[in-house]
Structures are given as C-alpha cells and as structure tokens.
Amino acid sequence: MRPFISYALAFIAGALIAAPAYGGTIVLRDVHIVDPDRNDIRASQTVVIEGGRISAVGPVGSLDLAENATIVEAEGRYLIPGLWDMHVHINTASPTDLSMMVAHGVTAVRDMGGDPFRMATLRRRIENGELIGPDIRFAGPILEDRGWLMRRRSESRPLEHRVPVDNPAEAYSIVALARQWGADLIKIRNVTDAATFRAIMEAARSHGLTVAGHEPIVVAIDEAALLGMNSFEHIPFMMTLPGKDADAATVERTIGAFLSSGAYLTPTLIASNSLGLSPAELLARIETPDPRYAYLSTAMLESWRTAAADDAGPLPWAAMRERSLEILLAMHQAGVPILAGTDYGVPLTFPGSALHDELELLAGQAGLTPAAALQAATTHPARHFGLSGVIEPGSPASMVLLRSNPLVDIGAIREIDAVLHKGRILDREALERLMAEVERDKDLTNPNERRDGALNAMREACTDRPTPECQTALGGYHFSKGQFATARQWLERPAPNARDTSLLFLTHINLLYTGETHCAELNPVAEKWLAINRGAPDLTLGILSQILGPLAARGCGKEQVSYLRKVAELDVGVLLPSSRPLFVEHTAVYLAKVEGDENAAFALRESIMPQGWREDSAALRSLADWCLEQKIALVRGRELAQLAATTAETDIDRLYAMLSEARLAGAQEDYAAAIVLLEKITSVVTNERIEATLAQYRVLAK
Numbered sequence: 001m002r003p004f005i006s007y008a009l010a011f012i013a014g015a016l017i018a019a020p021a022y023g024g025t026i027v028l029r030d031v032h033i034v035d036p037d038r039n040d041i042r043a044s045q046t047v048v049i050e051g052g053r054i055s056a057v058g059p060v061g062s063l064d065l066a067e068n069a070t071i072v073e074a075e076g077r078y079l080i081p082g083l084w085d086m087h088v089h090i091n092t093a094s095p096t097d098l099s100m101m102v103a104h105g106v107t108a109v110r111d112m113g114g115d116p117f118r119m120a121t122l123r124r125r126i127e128n129g130e131l132i133g134p135d136i137r138f139a140g141p142i143l144e145d146r147g148w149l150m151r152r153r154s155e156s157r158p159l160e161h162r163v164p165v166d167n168p169a170e171a172y173s174i175v176a177l178a179r180q181w182g183a184d185l186i187k188i189r190n191v192t193d194a195a196t197f198r199a200i201m202e203a204a205r206s207h208g209l210t211v212a213g214h215e216p217i218v219v220a221i222d223e224a225a226l227l228g229m230n231s232f233e234h235i236p237f238m239m240t241l242p243g244k245d246a247d248a249a250t251v252e253r254t255i256g257a258f259l260s261s262g263a264y265l266t267p268t269l270i271a272s273n274s275l276g277l278s279p280a281e282l283l284a285r286i287e288t289p290d291p292r293y294a295y296l297s298t299a300m301l302e303s304w305r306t307a308a309a310d311d312a313g314p315l316p317w318a319a320m321r322e323r324s325l326e327i328l329l330a331m332h333q334a335g336v337p338i339l340a341g342t343d344y345g346v347p348l349t350f351p352g353s354a355l356h357d358e359l360e361l362l363a364g365q366a367g368l369t370p371a372a373a374l375q376a377a378t379t380h381p382a383r384h385f386g387l388s389g390v391i392e393p394g395s396p397a398s399m400v401l402l403r404s405n406p407l408v409d410i411g412a413i414r415e416i417d418a419v420l421h422k423g424r425i426l427d428r429e430a431l432e433r434l435m436a437e438v439e440r441d442k443d444l445t446n447p448n449e450r451r452d453g454a455l456n457a458m459r460e461a462c463t464d465r466p467t468p469e470c471q472t473a474l475g476g477y478h479f480s481k482g483q484f485a486t487a488r489q490w491l492e493r494p495a496p497n498a499r500d501t502s503l504l505f506l507t508h509i510n511l512l513y514t515g516e517t518h519c520a521e522l523n524p525v526a527e528k529w530l531a532i533n534r535g536a537p538d539l540t541l542g543i544l545s546q547i548l549g550p551l552a553a554r555g556c557g558k559e560q561v562s563y564l565r566k567v568a569e570l571d572v573g574v575l576l577p578s579s580r581p582l583f584v585e586h587t588a589v590y591l592a593k594v595e596g597d598e599n600a601a602f603a604l605r606e607s608i609m610p611q612g613w614r615e616d617s618a619a620l621r622s623l624a625d626w627c628l629e630q631k632i633a634l635v636r637g638r639e640l641a642q643l644a645a646t647t648a649e650t651d652i653d654r655l656y657a658m659l660s661e662a663r664l665a666g667a668q669e670d671y672a673a674a675i676v677l678l679e680k681i682t683s684v685v686t687n688e689r690i691e692a693t694l695a696q697y698r699v700l701a702k
Contacts, residue, residue: 025050025066026425031074031401033057033391037379039371039407047079049397052423056393072425077417078405080374081389082107082398084381085355087233087266087341090122090136091115091161094297096438097351098122098133103431103438104352105400105413107421108135108381110341112212112233113142113189115161116181117458117477129422132434135398137385139187139212140178143171143200148190165191168199175203177476184385188213188229195629201228210384212266214238220689222257231339231384235265236327237272240320249686251327258336264384265336267328269361270354271343276317282347283308292350295435297442304347329367338362339384340377356414363410370410397423462490592632602633617653620644624660628667638664655681659690666693671701 026049033042046063048056056063065071083105090098091114101109111119119138126133146164165171175186186204188211191197197218204211205228212231215238216224225232239246239254258265274282286304293301332338340362342354355377363373382389391399399420406412418427426434462470475490592601605626613619621644627637641661648654662677678694681687 025055025069026072026397026420027065027069028072028074028079028401030060031077031079032405034078034080034374034402034406035390036080036371036374036407037390039369041078041405041407045079047391047399049420049423052397054391054393054395054397057391070425072418074401078402078412079391080105080400080402080406080413081378081382081391081395082400082419082421083355083377083413084108084110084340085134085342085344085358085377086110086231086339086381086384087112087268087271087343089114089343089345091118092299092303092345093351094299094442095122095125095131095133096295096442096444097297097300098126098131099434099438100295100351100353101134101355102132102352102419102421102426103416103435104356105416105419106134106352106355107398107400107419109137109344110185110212110381111136111138112341112343113139113161113187116140116178116183120182126422132421134421137184138182139185140181140183141174142187142189143174143191143213145190145192145217162189165196165200166193167196171196171199172203175200175207175209177472179207179209180473181476183209185210185212185231188216190214190217192217194218197224198227204228220687222253225254225257225261225263228261230261230263232263232265233341234268234271234343236331237267237320237324239327240323246323246327247686251330253685255331255334255336258331259334263336264339264380265328265331266339266341267324267362267366268341268343268358269366270349270358271346272321272324274347275321279308279310286347290350292353295438295442296350299443300345300351303345307347325366332366332368332372337380337383338368338372338376339381340373353414356411359410359413370407373410374406374413397421588630588632592630598633602627602636605632614643615647617644617648617657620647621653621657621660624657624664628660628664631667634664634668638668651684655684663693666697669700671697675701 028047028049030044031047033045033047035042044060046056046058046060046065047054048063048065048069085101085106086109088109088111090109090111116138119136119140122131122133123136123138125131126136141161141163143165144162146166149162149164163174165174178186186200186209188197188200191200197216201211210231211229212233213229214233215221215235216229219227221232221235221239236246236251238244239250257263274285277285283305286301286308328338340355340358342349342358344351344354348354359373359377362368362376363370368376379389388395397420400413400416401418401420402412403415403417404412416428416431418425419431420426458470458474462474471490475487478486478490588601588605592598606623609623610616610619613623620640624637624640624644627633627640638661641657641664644657645654645661648657658677658681662674662681665671665674665677674697675694678690678697682691682694
C-alpha cells in the first residue's frame, strides 16, 4: 500500500530535477517514529513540517493542524531519519548517481577526497533545488606523503586532488587552503612525520575542521585519537594488516583512546569485499549482470574497470577479515561509535544501495543489532557534525518512510515508500519516475562539465577583476592537481594593491615550497614579499609565520633572520593573537638552526606556553617533545620530560612522559638510560614500535 498524498506531485518533464518543494505545511499522520538510539518505536505519531524543518511532533489527535496543510496518511509506516553515507568519493560520479542515492534514502554524504570546486558546485546545485542529491560535506584534496605521491605519479597515475605534506609549515598552509575552498574536514592518508601530523591536528582545530583518515603511520592509533583525529577509516580492517599489532592489549588501549577522545570509526565493510580478488576475478565480477547497472553512469563503470587493474597482493585476506570483525564487535560493545560508509567509488559500490549492503553487513557479519546498524547511518553521523540526527522539532525534515520495522530486520531499509528531503516528498511513484529518468539520462551530462564551467567563470572573473581570494583559490586548485606551472601563473599576476599582492606572495611561496623547489626559487619571492611588508603597521604574525616558516624548514633565507627576530620582539597586542604561537615557534627554529642560539630559541618557545604549564604533565611533555622534534635544547627537554612524569596524575600520562624522556636520552646517545626507561614501559604495556626502539638502543649501546 502506498501512502496517500492529498494532491499530485508535479515534475518537470525531461529534466533531472526534483519535484518542486511544497509550500505551506506538510503533515505525516499516524506514522511510527523509529528511535535507533533507544531501540524503540513511538507509535501513531503526527509529524508537522514547515519550511523544510520539523515544527511539531505528537500523538495522533494531539496537534492542531493548519487547514491548508498537505496531509500524508502514513498508517502502518515507519519513519526513520535520512541515511548518511560517511565515506564516499563522488568526484567521478554523474549527477544521476547522486539522485540514485536519494532514491535509496541516502540524504547526506561525506566525501573523502576530491575536486573541491566540483564538490562546492554540486552542493550549491542541490541546495538551489536544481538537482536531486544528498547534502554534501567534503574534505577536498587528500594529504599524502610526498615520496609516495611522487612515486605513484611517476608510474603515470594522475592521482589528482592529493597534496604532499611533509612538515608543519606545509600542514598549516594546506589546511588553510582547504578551508578557503570550503572544505568541512581534512582527510589524511599518508603522513610520515610526527610533527607534521600534530600540526595538521592543530591547524584543523584552529580552522574549525574535523580530521579523518586511515590509520596513521607515524603515531599509534590510540595516540592519534587523543591528538584529535576523530574519524578513522577502514578500521579495524587496517589494524589487521601484516606487521600490525592487533592483539588484545592493543585493542583495549585503542578502545580506551576512542572512548576518551570521542573518536568514531568507519569500517567500510562492503569495500573490503573485493579485496583478495585477482584483477581478472574482480573484473569478472564487475562484468557480471546486475539490474543496478541500468542506473549506473558509464563514467563510474569505467572507473571501476580501471581500478580492477590494481592488484592488492597475496595477503591473508580471509583471516584479516575475520579478525577485523572480532575487533569491530569488541569496539562496538565497549561503546565506540560507528559510522556507516561504503567507500562509494570503488568497484561494486552501487550508489545508494551500497549503503543498504553496508548496514546489512554490520547487522549480519559484524554482529550489531539492527538498531546499532541504523545508528551508524543516522544519529552517529549527525552528531559527528554537531547535529541531533533524531526526529524532533527543529531538525531538518530529511526522513525516509519504510513499509516495515527496521529494528526487527535491518533489511526493511530497502522497502522505501517515500523520501522527504529539501522540502520535497518523493513517494513510491515519484521515486520510480526519478529512477526512470536516471536510467535515461545517466550519461547525458559529463561529470566534469559543471565543474569546468565554474572554473571558467572564476577564471574570467579573476582575469577581469583579480582578487587575492580568486587568485589563491585558482593557484591552489591547480597545485592540488599537480599543475604547478598553471598555479604559478595565477599567483605571479599583480593584484590591485600591495596588501593583496602580499597575500599572493604568501600563497606562492607556500606552494613553491610544497612542490619540489629549492632556495634559489624561494628567496626571490620572499624578498619581494618582505619589501612590500617591511615596516607595515598592519603586519600580521599569521602572514609572517607562513611565509618565513617554509624558509626556515628548508634552511633558506638566512639573510632575513635579523628582520624576523626584530618582528618577533614587537608588541603583538594589535596583531592576530592566534597566529603568535606558530610565528614564535618558527622564529625559535631560526634562532637555533641559523644563529645557533639554542638558549634564546628555548626561551622564546617557552614564552608561548599556557599559564600554569609547569604543573601540567601534558604541557610539559609537549614542550619536551618539541625539543626532541627540533633537536633543540635536548638537556632542557629531558628535564621537562622527567618533571612531566612526576606531575602525571594517571598511569598513561606517566608512561607517555617516560617515553618522551627515553627518546630524548636516545637523542643524546645516553642509551643506557633510555634502555632502563623503555624496559619499565614494556613491562607494563605491549607496543611493537616501543619494543623496536628498545632493540635498536640495545644494539647501539654495545
């Protein structure tokens, strides 16, 4: 039985455009509201929608309804919040693929790396009602290790929209650019430097962005969670790779860190289904007939065929999958929040229906209850982005009407009677008509046309009326595609005034530095920048720190030290206070590595520590770790680590402080002391990296 709507839906013939939004009030009457958090049903409720949001909820007959309200009789139906797919790659998706997501109840997605211009364009078209599609949160370019990225590109793999980041200066610059492009989060894949990893966390916090990514390379997963990485992708599967330590102690430690930090995990179970298949086997599976191919764009199908050529190698996939499911269930039972994600874009993840597959895997293979699986696609993703995610007054009216109860059988999510999204109601008849339009038009629009149109419009506007915003956005965009020459063309053009030109030089030097560039190319740009800003009353520490920081990291610009030091001593009351710590840190590096004045460098770095830091174990350890990372004032750093251990209030803080002291002792070649400390640590916890360091020190001590 189809829910009855009191007047017919209107469609624009021949166009992939949704039914127009209803005006006035919409009422869902006599509907059962599903509460996945409580594993409960609120039976026979009335839900009132006004202006695309829920305005009232109450038992049937308890609410006064407007006379001109559109009434949807939903007796016997079950209403759930709109579904989220929290790991997608829609860069190669056709607009019709996005419409298919909504047809399957997916009303919001988190894109995990792609073209920021295309993401912003798609989001704008959906918001304007020009296209049926889910709400989009996106990461922009993926942060990668430079060596890995250059090797892959040397193998003729384009890997667009990935940027290398190897040190803190690059981290701050790239995160700032991502924010300028409109990104909602930062995606980390390969980062091989611990200081850079921490800088990404700090920069993301300062710009109000979350951080998601694969299991880190340079810090343990529990440490990454405590540092602020709040969404871990393909976990726990990646914890079971050969060489990883996924024993009970590691799992327990990881669970503790996730619970303490509030971090989420995104298992992407469906994406691992194809792992372990040879390229020929995967291609054969792709070519196997499936009715869903009728709605899949040719561009996406071709990307699957291309991806099938990658051979993941002979790993114990079955054993890894079995162990990962055990860890996933243990983390869930301990209370770690799970996000449902499909890795849409990889082979055999059909738009929309792949999320249904993922929820059934969570409730089947992983052992979650139907309610817990539903949470992973509704309330957990919403809360990850600071939303409520429940059906209550004030919430967006993105909801799905089902024929049966998903708390009994999660497969009920496939039995969709209607989708409510962006002020529209798509009942079963409307959804079928939408899918017919998708089948007809799936290859009508080149997925790059709209993006290129937006780029061309920005190029034309920026040529006629250049601004630092459009020039840095275009320069950074082409840089993210590996098009360094084009990026420079935009960044080397003159701006309307000296201040704007200064901002362009700032971006230019950061992009030059992040690419394969040397001092001979960096210094001329820096000199031009300094000539513009020297003595400027409105000079900000933020600009100084970002322009001179890369020079410091590369060891360039020695002739500018005296000017930098002079600025560091200025009264910064009128400057950007949030920029001062970063600027001072860069200046301290200069003082130590260029002028050789470690005492002055340490004193300057110490000046930005928070009030009461000498009684705070974590703060003491952070300064000690800075000494270690920069190889500055190692004796002072070791003293701070010792003090951190004595002031620690918890066992884990004490162990971290002892580890910092051991590493500082090793840096001073005091291997005997380092060995004693590491032996104490390994008697309490099991950690592969620490044991490897201990073994190394034992060899060096002989």
